[in-house]
Amino acid sequence: MEENAESRLTSHKVPARLPVQDILEDASAGLIDAPRFMPPKYFYDERGSQLFDAICETREYYPTRTEEALLQVCARDIIEQLRPDHIVEFGSGTARKTRHLFDACDRAGETTSYWPFDVCEEMLRDSGQQLVEEYEWLQVNALVGDYHGGLAGLPPREGRCLYLFLGGTIGNFTGEEAAAFLDEVRAIMRPGDGLLLGADRVKDAGVLHAAYNDESGVTARFNLNLLQVLNRELDAEFCDTNFEHRALFNAEASQIEMYLVSRCRQSVHIGALDRTLELEDGERILTEISRKFTPARLESLLNDAGLAIQRHFEPDNGWFSLVLAGPEGGPVTQS
Template sequence: MTNSPTGARLTSTHVVPDRPLASLADDVRAGLLTRPRWLSPKYFYDDHGSALFEAICATPEYYPSRSEAALLAAHGRTIIEASSPEHILELGSGSSRKTRHLLDACDVLNRPCRYWPFDVSAQMMLDAGAELVADYDWLTVHALIGDYTGGLSTVPLPEDGRRLIVFLGGTLGNFEPADALAMLEQIAALMRDDDRLLLGIDRVKDTATLEAAYDDAQGVTADFNRNVLRVLNRELEADFPVEAYRHRALFDRDNARIEMRLTADYAHRVRLAALDTAIDIDAGEEIVTEFSHKFTPDTLRALLNAAGLAMDRHFEADGGAYSLVLARRA
């Protein structure tokens, strides 16, 4: 493969959302000032929260990250051969750690491509991109800085060349069902007939395994959950007593989802100075911070079909613990 200067192979673009995005203040007004109380999980991920999530992925209980990485390592070549991408667009790329399995496959197969990571964390992407272009002398990285939940119609992808859209981490499960369908419909609208979607999805399994994955013995996930209160304290000049909230993770089998909650140890008043308001929290009152929906093969296939997508390949971890799906437009 042809070498090129590293600096010329790492660029970035800010992506403007194609529809208005709720601000932190908007979401707090909508979810926290009324009962039942909730917060969007996207506010977990400040710099400290992102570091905590990387630590969660290393805990013994958190199987999704390991399962997905193992599937990518085992089937990366098959995925690249089947999709033959000239461009890889990754939604929510983070540190691009697991994406290296796909880039390794491109390297072995002598199929250079351009990588388009898309995330809100500019510094994380640029740091990861610098490492990637140093490690793969054929690779060009163009970081897309923005919130992909603001729409995909303004993503500046080239019109020529096959694209592989990558959406890993079981992230689709963090969307409410209607929003998950809408997200897949947007992806389908972006795809041409020769494009493919690689989707990582967590599966329904026994309650103990699921709840342990979201409530590790070291307490890393608990700290990650409480970090959203630190974000509110900093960004909205709030005074949540962070350590007075207990982390809870429960699997709701009827809705096939993990629910992460913060439970107040005692009654207290919280002042949110930036919003010029205060809220009274009762002892034992809960704030829902995340839903993580899990899927069966049937519910996954039904969701893809509803979005106008069809399953090409299905790679499963042992016991059906996790799925990687390669999909095309139906």
């Protein structure tokens, strides 16, 4: 008898083994003194998540559709090479792109279990329910937690694992944060496991500028929505009409930097901190970095963590990289 869908969906709380600051602590550390900043994880409330989905549909924003097109082409090769018993995805979201790997499992006659790891339990359960209904063989074990809190608390898994870190999210980390995260991933990998990593590439500055400053203003609304998150969560008094979105490419650091820029001299009270920010006209709050990689820098980052690239998939224009890396080395194949 076919196993019912409900029995193939479970959830697990993943305890943080490393300190994870909450929004109050991050605001205290990042907003009180210049240079001011907030981590990008606070973009993704319900409205922010909807706006990001809209960003992905804009003409200028190439990363999502480029990565998805690569996955569509290379998923079968990845599944046939690794034949994973488990697929573990960090920052899984709605698993939209991951379905290409499940389709490849279907075609190859492979069964695997899926371990999506994200902070929102409701989103994980909703997307997990859709997945077990779409794929009658799939077991979904949702992992509720923040991967910034460490990976040592993940439940045990027997068999070969394919770890996913897609979307170019590695570029939102500083160099030190990226190195620390990949060290953690390497620590939980065993011989035969693989890491599929998506990374955006260095390219023409005009292309990058357009991707983060779309003509329809969706990215601007996404960035400004952070102020509403701060107002709601911290009893703050930010007025979004007093700020403007600005994204620029820092060529020296090879990264996009996204800011909220004060349009006037203003005072902003934050009730939860019992502090008032005094902002000058033109003063900036850094809300996100998005680092861009060359193939050599990407390989060096992985090698420093004890990982070797086994397959490298890229489009003809070289705008994005999907790399399959493992702890055991092996020849690099350009695809």
